[in-house]
Amino acid sequence: MWSRLGRPVYLVDRDDQQLLRAKEYIEKLRAESQVPSLGRWGQIITSPSQDLPKAVSDSWLLVECVPESLALKRKVIQQLDDLAHPDTIVASNSSSYTITEIIQDLRVKQPDRFIGLPKLRGTNGKMLKAIEIMGSGQTKPEILSRLVEETRNHGFKPFQVHRTSTGYIYNRIWAAIKRETLLTLAEGVASPEEIDSIFKDVLKTPKGPCEQMDVVGLDVVLDIEQHYADVRQGIPEEPRALLRKMVAQGKLGVKSGSGFYDYSESSKPRD
Incomplete structure (x- = not known):
């Protein structure tokens, strides 16, 4: 551009x-x-x-x-x-x-x-x-x-952006979607596949929030979520706890081969 x-x-x-x-x-x-x-x-x-x-x-x-x-x-x-x-x-x-x-x-x-x-x-x-x-x-x-x-x-x-704002405009809204997605997963309400499927069906987006977080990297998502928690009161702990568990298991998303989804060669369909 x-x-x-x-x-x-x-x-x-x-x-x-x-x-x-x-x-x-x-x-x-x-x-x-x-x-x-x-x-x-x-x-x-x-x-x-x-x-x-x-x-x-x-x-x-x-x-x-x-x-x-x-x-x-x-x-x-x-x-x-x-x-x-x-x-x-x-x-x-x-x-x-x-x-x-x-x-x-x-x-x-x-x-x-x-x-x-x-x-x-x-x-x-x-x-x-x-x-x-x-x-x-x-x-x-x-x-x-x-x-x-x-x-x-x-x-x-x-x-x-007219006033100093952690997350600017769009990412404040996206952060709320990410956080609620992680909380929904932590509470066992739905699976990543179910969350992404209903999200894409309703909003007509090519990727759901779990797929998007896998692309960004769950370690990066954790760092961002921790920063929000450091500067704002009332941020729930459960989303960060879920991310810490996955990061400790080496599940970082696309870059590590697994996250909410499996991206390894063995998971790909064979001809």
């Missing part, structure tokens, strides 16, 4: 194979996109992590997209702040940690240039237009207005 106007975009990662897979995925999204580029797509420049200073110096916007680990996000954000020109906007793609939480206690040069910018993805894995924009109490108003304009120009549909 950021390359839609023909401008180059740097993609930086320390794993060369991950960069290759990411670039292939971007090409797939471009081919499927219903948001055409204006003239031609911009170049995607894949760079190893040692090339980060070059990518930072050439960019007006830096977006951190590492996994939902607060310590890891803080490490990357601090690195970006150390390298970036004072006028460069630094954003986090986190959907569960606010930008205020991430930069708290960091030695940042320009605390008024940070922003939260999570991109939403559909249940079928396809690109969505929706993107959320949330500043901290220190973010310059002109940065918020600029990103609303820039995201819209690039084909996004921006939603500005």
Whole structure:
């Protein structure tokens, strides 16, 4: 999406194979996109992590997209702040940690240039237009207005979060669905298959909540749920207890071969 106007975009990662897979995925999204580029797509420049200073110096916007680990996000954000020109906007793609939480206690040069910018993805894995924009109490108003304009120009549909909110807008609603799903499972009310089947039948979505959590990774879901419990009162314990049990058993979802469902080779139908 950021390359839609023909401008180059740097993609930086320390794993060369991950960069290759990411670039292939971007090409797939471009081919499927219903948001055409204006003239031609911009170049995607894949760079190893040692090339980060070059990518930072050439960019007006830096977006951190590492996994939902607060310590890891803080490490990357601090690195970006150390390298970036004072006028460069630094954003986090986190959907569960606010930008205020991430930069708290960091030695940042320009605390008024940070922003939260999570991109939403559909249940079928396809690109969505929706993107959320949330500043901290220190973010310059002109940065918020600029990103609303820039995201819209690039084909996004921006939603500005007007007050600091853990989970932003969409993920607060999704968190409630996840939590109630986990509570339903913990109480033995229904199986993952039954929950997903009725969810898809009623809402006409390609995946149910258990299938979606398996894709995200149950260890990641547990980290996010624990964070909600840390910052909010009244979050039930049973969903986290169920997740801890499954994670302890190595059931992390698709990436480990099993979660709410079995993804191992032996579970696949034979010809």
